[in-house]
Amino acid sequence: MVKKTIGWAAYLAFLFVFFEITFRVLFNIPQFIYMLPFDDAFEVKWYYWWVNRYKTEGVDIYFSFDDFDDQKGWVTKANLTNYPSDVDDVAFTTNSNGLRMQYDVPFENEDGKPRILVLGDSFTFGENVNDDEVYTYLLDEKLPDYTVINGGIHGYGHDQILLHYQDDGVKYEPDIVILGFISNDVARNVIGFRDFAKPKFELEDGELVLTNVPLPAPSEVIQQSYYRSRTVDVGRIFYDVYRERTGRIKADQVAITSAILDEMVETTLEMGATPMFVFMPWGDELTAETEPLTEWEGFLLDYCKTQPELHCMTLRPDFADGLAKGIEYEFFHWKAAGNQTAAEGIYDYLIENDLVEN
Numbered sequence: 001m002v003k004k005t006i007g008w009a010a011y012l013a014f015l016f017v018f019f020e021i022t023f024r025v026l027f028n029i030p031q032f033i034y035m036l037p038f039d040d041a042f043e044v045k046w047y048y049w050w051v052n053r054y055k056t057e058g059v060d061i062y063f064s065f066d067d068f069d070d071q072k073g074w075v076t077k078a079n080l081t082n083y084p085s086d087v088d089d090v091a092f093t094t095n096s097n098g099l100r101m102q103y104d105v106p107f108e109n110e111d112g113k114p115r116i117l118v119l120g121d122s123f124t125f126g127e128n129v130n131d132d133e134v135y136t137y138l139l140d141e142k143l144p145d146y147t148v149i150n151g152g153i154h155g156y157g158h159d160q161i162l163l164h165y166q167d168d169g170v171k172y173e174p175d176i177v178i179l180g181f182i183s184n185d186v187a188r189n190v191i192g193f194r195d196f197a198k199p200k201f202e203l204e205d206g207e208l209v210l211t212n213v214p215l216p217a218p219s220e221v222i223q224q225s226y227y228r229s230r231t232v233d234v235g236r237i238f239y240d241v242y243r244e245r246t247g248r249i250k251a252d253q254v255a256i257t258s259a260i261l262d263e264m265v266e267t268t269l270e271m272g273a274t275p276m277f278v279f280m281p282w283g284d285e286l287t288a289e290t291e292p293l294t295e296w297e298g299f300l301l302d303y304c305k306t307q308p309e310l311h312c313m314t315l316r317p318d319f320a321d322g323l324a325k326g327i328e329y330e331f332f333h334w335k336a337a338g339n340q341t342a343a344e345g346i347y348d349y350l351i352e353n354d355l356v357e358n
Contacts (some may be wrong), residue, residue: 003101016231017215019231019234019349020229020230020231021230023230023233023234024230026230027048027230027233027303030052033045033048033049033052035217036048036237036296037240037241038236038247039187039240040184040187040188040191041187041191041240041244041249041253042191042237042240042241042244043191043192043193043194044067044193044233044237044240045237045238046191046195047105047193047194047233048233049062049222050062050193050195050196051221051222051225054218054222054253055222059219060196060218061073061074061157061195061322062074062195062196063086063087063154063155063195063198064086064193065077065080065083065085065092065094066196067087067098068196068215068217068218069215070213070214070215070217071163071167071199071213071214071215072156072160072162072163072164072167072198072199073194073196073197073198073199073215074153074155074195074196075098075153075164076094076099076100076125076153076154077094078094078095078096078097078098079094079096079100079336080092080093080094081093083179084311085127085128087109087127087128088127088128090128090129090130091130091131092131092353093131097151097168098132099149099151100125100126100131100136100150100152100309101149101150102131102137105147105149105172105303107171107172107173109172109173111147113145113146113147113149114145114146114147114149114175114176114356115146115149115172115173115174115175116139116143116146116147116148116149116174116175116176116177116178116356117149117151117169117172117174117176117177117178117179118136118139118148118150118151118152118154118166118178118180119151119152119161119164119165119169119178119179119180119264120151120153120156120161120179120180120182120280121152121155121156121157121180121182121184121185122151122152122155123151123152123180123182123280123282123333123334123342124136124150124151124180124334125150125152125153126150126152126332126339127154127333128332128333128334128335129334129335129339131339133335133336133339134150134339135151135248135334135340135342135343135346136148136149136152136337136343137150138339138340138343138345139346139347142168142343142347143347143350143356146356149172149174151164151165151168152180154195155188155194155195156185156188157185157186157187157188157189157190157191157194157198158179158185158186158189158257158260158261158264159188159189159198159199159200159256160188160198160199160261160268161179161202161264162263162264163199163210163232165264165267166178166188166267170267170271171358173271174271174273175273176272176273176274176276176350177264177268177273177274177275177276177355178275178276178277178278178346179261179264179275179278180278180280180282180302181275181277181278181296182282183282183285183294183295183297184282184294185297186253186296187253187276188224188256189253189256189260190249190252190253190256192211192212196216196221197212197215197216197220197221198212199211199212199213199215200212201256201259201260203255203256203259204258207259208220208256208259208260208263216234216258219322222275226352247287247293250329254299257299258303260302261277262335264311265309266308269309274309274355275307275309275311276310276312276349276355277300277304277310277311277312277313278313278314278315278342278345278346278349279296279297279300279301279312279313279315280315281294281297281315281319282315282331282332282333282334283313283331284331285297285316286316286319286323286329286331287323288316290316290317290320295317297314297316300312300314301314308317311349311353311355313345313346313349314322315341315342315346318341318344318345319338319341320344322337322341327341329341
């Protein structure tokens with residue numbers, strides 16, 4: 001019996017070593033990484049994408065215009081002037097606080113103009129357009145008596161958006177706070193690694209608890225990667241596929257996202273500001289029939305019904321009207337036309353609901 005136990009243990013150890021060596025070879029091949037099962041909520045693939053990019057291109061975070069932040073994962077570099085994008089033929093400008101704006105906005109409201117803070121991810125940041133094409137810039141132009149502050153940072157989930165808002169956004173003492181809700185952000189709320197290592201909220205007794213911080217620096221992540229088991233990571237992928245197919249990932253996404261949105265609304269109301277959530281379509285959502293609602297559009301609008309002081313809108317009808325008029329939108333990040341449609345839709349809602357003065 002003892003010999004059999006030892007024999008089985010030795011056999012299993014041999015198998016583990018065999019698979020570990022095999023997977024270590026495979027994970028060093030970029031084509032293998034791209035072939036892995038993928039869902040936005042599968043963080044293993046994001047991790048190895050980043051490791052490959054770090055080793056081949058020497059970029060600390062996913063994009064070169066980012067800086068490491070041990071609480072949020074990354075932030076946009078400050079004081080960029082016509083900085084060339086890593087992904088498109090456009091250029092970025094950021095102010096001294098790292099916001100995608102061409103001028104500084106002091107925390108203290110010196111000019112007395114009402115302020116509109118816009119939170120979001122790469123769509124709000126304006127990843128694939130020039131400075132004067134971002135929808136926040138266009139909205140600012142439409143509202144000369146208001147200051148529109150672009151608080152978007154590419155790649156953020158709602159968890160990072162909330163932390164960015166509570167750490168920095170509230171300092172501007174905005175009168176209106178708009179969240180640009182992108183369906184992809186929901187998946188980011190349940191993972192601890194995307195463009196880089198990121199914070200992650202867990203629910204304990206219905207309360208948000210921040211985990212995964214402080215975050216390791218890029219050099220530390222690379223050092224730790226040498227000891228990270230590739231066999232365990234493959235097992236994690238299969239487990240994530242199982243969770244996705246059984247609906248467990250979706251349930252986690254709904255629970256965590258709802259709690260994060262609760263915190264955003266509460267933070268805004270405590271300041272005496274008006275919260276507003278905007279569903280922003282992209283990809284297949286752009287061409288889907290206006291009715292029925294898309295999955296996460298329906299989630300957001302149902303959520304809004306639970307918050308009587310929250311203003312909500314969906315931009316999908318505005319994009320549908322644009323398509324009917326022959327406007328062509330990009331499948332992924334909006335170009336100039338998409339940003340123009342978003343700015344006009346948000347502006348119309350603000351005016352029609354007496355949130356701003358014309």
